[in-house]
Amino acid sequence: MSEIRTKVCIIGGGIAGLKAASDLTSYGIEVVLLEARDRLGGRIFTDRSGLAPYDMGASWFHDTLENPLFNLSRRKSHYLHYNDDEPMILTSSGPVSRNDKLPQVLKEMLRFNESRFFESLDAPDRSLQNMAYEYIHQQRDLLTDTQVRLVPELVRDLELWHGIAWQSMSAKYAIIDHQGRDSYMGSGYDTIIADLEDTIPKRSVKLQEIVTGIERSHAGVRVHTSSGVVQADYVVVTVPQSVLSLAETETGGIKWFPSLPKAITDALSQMSFGSLGKVVLEFSEAFWPSEDKFLCLADPDKATVQKLIPVPWEWPVNFFNMTLIYGVPTLVALLQSPVTNYVEQHPTKAWALLQPMVEQIAQASGSTATPPTKVLVSDWSVNPFSRGSYSAAEPGNDPTDIIVQLSEGLNRVRFAGEHTIGEGAGCVHGAWVSGQREARHILVREGLVEVSDDD
CATH class of the missing domain: 3.90.660.10 (Polyamine Oxidase; Chain A, domain 2)
Incomplete structure (x- = not known):
């Protein structure tokens, strides 16, 4: 990959990263999406080798009264099943x-x-x-x-x-x-991943690119990978909380220049990670x-x-x-x-x-x-790029602090994913909305959409 220049670099090809990339692309913003695996979807993976499509990660739509992703799936006439x-x-x-x-x-x-x-x-x-x-x-x-x-x-x-x-x-x-109620995604969650992927130029997606470091400054951000560097005005980091918490020497760990603020590292230390x-x-x-x-x-x-x-x-x-x-x-x-x-x-x-x-x-x-x-x-706990399924709270943990810290971001460095949002935390739609949130943040700063009371 050597060195490339882009407007926004998105780290992680799960649904948060894909939603951010899709929304930014729709406004003509150039993006580069880096994914460590050899596929997109992150903790969404549908196995179609058997008698039916089996989602080995996310399987259900939760909060279906207020779930925008569920409503989108309804409009697309996906097969939905209430097994409650x-x-x-x-x-x-x-x-x-x-x-x-x-x-x-x-x-x-x-x-x-x-x-x-x-x-x-x-x-x-x-x-x-x-x-x-x-x-x-x-x-x-x-x-x-x-x-x-x-x-x-x-x-x-x-x-x-x-x-x-x-x-x-x-x-x-x-x-x-x-x-x-909770609705089972009978069509397979990979259909939603495919729909998002279709809205992003193929040249923008870089698979098997392991991010090793992030340099941030007022002028922009440099993202170091296993094969080169991406120079960007903004970076949206969507790696799982488990990976964000890793030491830089571990596989998937990211070295930060300068180091992450103590408020963020302290908040990360106050949350745990489950393995469903x-x-x-x-x-x-x-x-x-x-x-x-x-x-x-x-x-x-x-x-x-x-x-x-x-x-x-x-x-x-x-x-x-x-x-x-x-x-x-x-x-x-x-x-x-x-x-x-x-x-x-x-x-x-x-x-x-x-x-x-x-x-x-x-x-x-x-x-x-x-x-x-x-x-x-499934293989979520043994995969070095997930190391579990989603955020979880042990006695004494504070899930609100990490949400506050990561949703505020670090100027040009933004964070998205199920661990960065209150409503829908641990759920697909929460990750999707967080990607939408960070794309909107960038679009507002670039003057492409108007500021609203929610911004």
Whole structure:
């Protein structure tokens, strides 16, 4: 690549970078987009090697009442599917009876957690695990033995949202209040990536370009890569928070000239990163019930023991029924760290870990499980350019500070991505909107659009 000159250099070809590039290009702004991988999409990747398109990263539209990307997808008549029925809840002993009223008690447990932090803004944070047992101890005389044993395991379903274990999860920021239902992107998220890619000149996209350094000054920014230098008036940095936090000596790490301000580095140190993994299990035929998902709870006696090698029924797993979406005999399992890390490092062991749970699901319909004909495993935690799935809050973390610092940017250096925005944090549409935000910032500074009250 040697040395090239452009108006805006965008680092990262995920949906935030692509949206920024698309919006800038539409106003005639010259861009160069640098992507370390050999493909675009970032943490969006649709595997089309099997019976159906399987999204190994982002799969759903969240906040569908207020999600501009979802509305765009609706207008394009993409295949959208609401798989938000109540799950069948199973333990290693079989399905849990609805008469045990676990969801009702869980609802009260979450309200108990919320009330602690609404009572006082200075209330000390604690882990989700500690919160769950605090509730159980307080309400013990009002709960059945089954509720005492299983509701703490049911709250661990939040692990499969945040991608981290409950003992490492902030209770303060664990509960998710989405605006609207969740819709599965049945057409495959790669269709949205392709639509954005079509709006950007091919000459502007540089794949397999690893950024190693960023020099910033009042006159402009120089971006050093594995094969040259890009000189630009502006830079939009969309690498994941996990990569932004790396030491410059690690693969994907960026050396800053001058160093990032302490306000940003301190904010980065106050946030964590989750690893939500996926395993796709294709079978020759469907042998499970007709529910759209099956939540397998961890065994209570093992739940507090974190082992180096995960064992079945030690961690909750959520299985999604692809038969209802695509008519194919497939289950997709959602995992959390540290299970994700283990399975992604040892993908051939995924079926052995999940098999006992799948067998219990099969028994719920009076059937017998058969071995999968195809197994697909995500690789987010082992990929040096993602190192996990998305931002997550551990006890004591402050997700608002990093959002404030990165959304303000550093003059000509801007930041975008799911970790830089409040509404839609951790979601595709949040990343998309952040890319739109930074493109608009540049367009306003260049006098191509008028300033609004939102700028």
